[in-house]
Amino acid sequence: MPVLRYATVADMLARFSEAELTQLTDPDGAAVNAARIETKLDDAQATIDGWIGQVYRLPLLGCAKPLTVPGGEPERVAPPQLVRIACDLARFWLRDAVQEDSDVYRRYQAAMAELKAIAEGRALLSCPWGGSAGDLVTTDAQQGGGEVLFGFSARAVTDDSLRGF
DSSP: OOOOOSOOHHHHHHHSOHHHHHHHHOTTOSSOOHHHHHHHHHHHHHHHHHHHTTTBOSSOOOEEOOOSSTTSOOOEEOOHHHHHHHHHHHHHHTOSOOOTTSHHHHHHHHHHHHHHHHHTTSSOOOOTTSSOSSOBOOSOGGGTOSOOOOOOOOOSSOHHHHTTO
């Protein structure tokens, strides 16, 4: 299964102006540097996975788009809130400095707060066509809950068995 991308350069261009992204990614102001944006989107995806991985099994399945051809395999896309969060994080990280009263900073803070709410189970990822964006993590040993049983054999090496060595 291919890894679901939460956001793309096209998503960034749809949300923010080309002029802003050109200014942030190309010192000469000639064109948008897609590779630089992709790097920040990769960072955003890793950050998002770190938070949502506490609630959803990774890699995230994504939302199944309705089938246009009966019997086909549905296309999987990122939940809309993850697209927004990834774009807001990447936009923030593309900047060298951000004023705390700026829209960029407020959107970054809101994105991080939403990720925390998802990780704490106070919010869930939603799909516009219904269904679930992924499998929820059940309580298991990695999550620190549930009953975990361990079986240990008696110690083979003891102080008495080592005497004389």
